[in-house]
Amino acid sequence: MTLTKLLAGAAIVAITATSAMAGEVVRMGTEGAYAPYNFINDNGEVDGYERELGDELCKRANLECTWVTNDWDSIIPNLVSGNYDTIMAGMSITAERDEVIDFTSEYFPADPSSYVALSSADASATTGVVAAQTATIQAAFIAASDATVVEFATMEDTIAAVRNGEADSVLADHAALKDVVDASGGTLAFVGDDVAIGGGVGMGVRESDKELRDKFEAAIASMKADGSLNTMIAKWFDGRKAGY
């Protein structure tokens, strides 16, 4: 009973207190399970390339930002229903997604997708059963090819599927898989050839939110112009040269 009162009381205080000072706060949505783009660090906070970049963009656009995490599966529906205002979650700009939401120009160049399998496997692993995260460009790519696709909710699950033999290989962004391969101690390896699917990674905003999109667009352009975006990419992606 005391907990009820406490929570109800706290909620009332919070609602009345905050309605007095309705400032502009941009809520940044991300997945928190796609290192090094975004992940939850050991303190339970959102961290990664997109966290650092997002905070810098907000600073340049003079916006106050907070971070929230959401399942990858429902990340677009929750943006359009207004639970948060942007998506920065390693999301490639595709025509399909562009019909539902708007994107800023890319803040990470098109990254080839790679296959990863057990180190004992050969290139045939890429044409058998291939794991991919649900609703990704990779899942769509495999579905359209001759290989069989099995979909999982998170990146972690796709790797687990390869380890326990449920899938022959996994297809995902090269940068995200590189971390996994490096940490596997030689049990996992890249196989076959990389494939180029999808465009660069951009920030998703609601179609009705043109003003916000323009602000971030300008901030991204200014980071490209002064080279700080290149530096940040090099820092998070093992010295990769983005060349913006």
Added chain:
Amino acid sequence: MFEYCTDPKLIEGFQWWSCYLTNGKHISFYFSFIVVLGLLALTVPFILLFGFTGALAQRASFAPLRWFGTIYTSMVRGVPDIIFFLFVPIAMDQGIEVIRHKIKCSDWSEPIRQGNDFVVCTAAKMPLSSSPQWVHETYGFILATIAFAIVFGAFAANTIHGALNAVPKGQLETGAAFGMSPKQIFRRIHLPQMWVYALPGLSNLWMILIKASPLLFLLGVEDIVYWARELGGSKTHRFAYPHGDWRLGYFLFLLVFYLFLTWVSEKVFDRLMHKLSRGQNTAAGMA
């Protein structure tokens, strides 16, 4: 947490574990246990309230009220939980925002639905986007409580309705023979005897409710299963405490926790049943 935790790469053994298990992420994990237990404790009174209202409505002599009770119990019980949990909180949330929008931003000319987008003015947001994260989480928690109460209340209503019908008619007639009014009969005889018949059904419901807590994550409340998956997932060199896929260990821990919760509940229900059966017109009460 401890002084020696500043550089986890240098420590090992007990010290490593003591640092690992007390890092910020684990604290959130431990806190989520309180959230889940709090949700359970908080929903039960509401479930009983909804259950009683539903059951009494089903028994009402006023026909529209009876229809309402029947529609509520049969409709809610028939809809899959996951659909209900996706629909009700979102509908409630958007409903509240539309009302606030109409009150606070009456001069707003643009439509609320713009293509796929649901747009209300900044002041109508619920909670405001400027509120700290814990307000958002509390709000999600309250929505979850209401959704749980509606769903499980429908099941409880059916159980209580059945239990009210199961009380032997002779008991009620005896009350009438003693000159009690219908209200007195209900309060003194019908209701106290009903519990014995309702308890097995309600205890089933409680067990299902305990296990339903992962549905919370659908509403953005980070529950124990979410954190177990997040903590157990393999950690690369970008984390201070790198490790492989430890999800099995974390899930085993959850298994033990849920089994413990079930075990405690069984004990409590046994006692309650024993207490309520005393002197009742049932096999357990006669013994």
